[in-house]
Amino acid sequence: MKTQSSVLVIDDEQIVCDSCHRILTNENYKVETYTNPKMGYKNAVNNNYDVIILDLIMAELNGLQLLNKLRVKKPDQPVIVITGYPTKASKEKSDGLGVLDYILKPFKPNEIVDPVKNILEKINLSGGNQFYKEERLDVFSEWESIKNKYWFYNSGYLHKGQEGYVSVGGQLPVYQNEHIKSIRIPFINDYIYRGLPLAEITLTNDVKHIIPSVVTGKIIEVNTNLLNNPSLFENNKYDENWIARIIPENLREDLSKAEKRKIIFFGNNLQKQNHYVKLMNKLGNEVNAAESIEQTLDIIKKEGINIVLLDAESLSDSGPEYVKTINKKFPGVRIVVFDKSGSKFETLYRQNKIFYYEVQPVSQNELICILHNAFYYSKVKQITEDYQPTSLPPIINRIRITNRHSQNVTLFIYDNICQNKRGIGFILRNNLLRKSYPVKTKLTWKKTSLNDPDSEQIILNEKEKSDKIILLYKNNLNRIPGTIVKNRESFSNINGSNNSLIRITLQSDNEDIENKNFDKATEIEIAELIENEMTTK
Numbered sequence: 001m002k003t004q005s006s007v008l009v010i011d012d013e014q015i016v017c018d019s020c021h022r023i024l025t026n027e028n029y030k031v032e033t034y035t036n037p038k039m040g041y042k043n044a045v046n047n048n049y050d051v052i053i054l055d056l057i058m059a060e061l062n063g064l065q066l067l068n069k070l071r072v073k074k075p076d077q078p079v080i081v082i083t084g085y086p087t088k089a090s091k092e093k094s095d096g097l098g099v100l101d102y103i104l105k106p107f108k109p110n111e112i113v114d115p116v117k118n119i120l121e122k123i124n125l126s127g128g129n130q131f132y133k134e135e136r137l138d139v140f141s142e143w144e145s146i147k148n149k150y151w152f153y154n155s156g157y158l159h160k161g162q163e164g165y166v167s168v169g170g171q172l173p174v175y176q177n178e179h180i181k182s183i184r185i186p187f188i189n190d191y192i193y194r195g196l197p198l199a200e201i202t203l204t205n206d207v208k209h210i211i212p213s214v215v216t217g218k219i220i221e222v223n224t225n226l227l228n229n230p231s232l233f234e235n236n237k238y239d240e241n242w243i244a245r246i247i248p249e250n251l252r253e254d255l256s257k258a259e260k261r262k263i264i265f266f267g268n269n270l271q272k273q274n275h276y277v278k279l280m281n282k283l284g285n286e287v288n289a290a291e292s293i294e295q296t297l298d299i300i301k302k303e304g305i306n307i308v309l310l311d312a313e314s315l316s317d318s319g320p321e322y323v324k325t326i327n328k329k330f331p332g333v334r335i336v337v338f339d340k341s342g343s344k345f346e347t348l349y350r351q352n353k354i355f356y357y358e359v360q361p362v363s364q365n366e367l368i369c370i371l372h373n374a375f376y377y378s379k380v381k382q383i384t385e386d387y388q389p390t391s392l393p394p395i396i397n398r399i400r401i402t403n404r405h406s407q408n409v410t411l412f413i414y415d416n417i418c419q420n421k422r423g424i425g426f427i428l429r430n431n432l433l434r435k436s437y438p439v440k441t442k443l444t445w446k447k448t449s450l451n452d453p454d455s456e457q458i459i460l461n462e463k464e465k466s467d468k469i470i471l472l473y474k475n476n477l478n479r480i481p482g483t484i485v486k487n488r489e490s491f492s493n494i495n496g497s498n499n500s501l502i503r504i505t506l507q508s509d510n511e512d513i514e515n516k517n518f519d520k521a522t523e524i525e526i527a528e529l530i531e532n533e534m535t536t537k
Contacts, residue, residue: 309336
């Protein structure tokens, strides 16, 4: 049975509230109205509504002020604005705050009903969760893949499709003899960022693993089969265990950060060669088979491949010498040796520079783990955090820079997100200093909140000095920890009107442990995303 959709109307004119109530209840919507904007805001925060209709001009709290506060608590709440005093500035500010429609008073019944209906048609309730859709969006008719087009970013993968859409998923590098207990995935219409969490996988021992997204863009479809049957993720069949399909914002840039996984399989046993080539191709890798050391060296030189899987058993006593030759000519190549149990050449191989030595047979999961480590280990950025005692305050409250575009940029940080000696704050500050930005950092002993009484005035004062202001804070978005939501609005000062205030809401860890860090890869990506906001125009 379909749940009745709910609409909240906030307008200080009783006649408007009554009119909206009559029009929408006739369409079988559940409608609540408030003429007191403060009471309306309180109910908007404390209850869940499918759509909020909001007046702009109200005495106690105007609509834009209310919406600013609401975006802190509920960044994704669908909102329609109504106003009898339309201006270009209010329209631009409304758009900047994610308003879905801007309706002029007086309005006809269909001018209210149609926008509400259009929004609700995009929400298909499934399993009690309004964000998951059982059907694909109208613009997405059928997934058509481009064969053998896989790109990887850490443990995440991207598969290009037709018409510019991409399918994204991941591989779990190690199971530790455990199975998958549950998986969290994003919602339809979520906007996701490259390197930040695409999925959170919980094993039966309650250890959690994050799969990052390979692209930045809007999610148009999710694989709800994974929610009902998490074990699908373990089979590594990409047509079954994909996580989401996305319209990428800038696919060219995303692919420049990702990689195709190219491998050489070097060995003389044709049957074994075919087995491993087929298995690695199935996992999205591009494999070149070589049967001689000359052919191997030639492929490395021409293709720039730096991963070699060497079938030691088929190469007999020549294998260790081949390893020496590869290391001498191409010292950056990582060599993985597959050998039989009890091989008399094991010691010789280990005395050479090899990346990994594995006894055959090698399972699919073992191969995933080996290849993940081989490709990813050189890309892990070494972060040397400073845990030495200091008399300086530990919390970063504010960072100011002047970027390359001569913009004065201020980052306000709340909820103890950034520490001076570790985590996101340490990485961000060092990234900026390393690139020679003039950095002014304010440290504090006290945890600050965007809801502190003086926060609004501090931000207001900063608008007179800055060309760009970024607010970074935590909130419960009902998303995977490490997920962010960004909202952008404009403000004016004596230097002009084309200034930006950017709100970055960070999903806190569900356990809500003070100072609990995200995994290191996520911290690095969050820091780089904030750095990009500060340094670009």
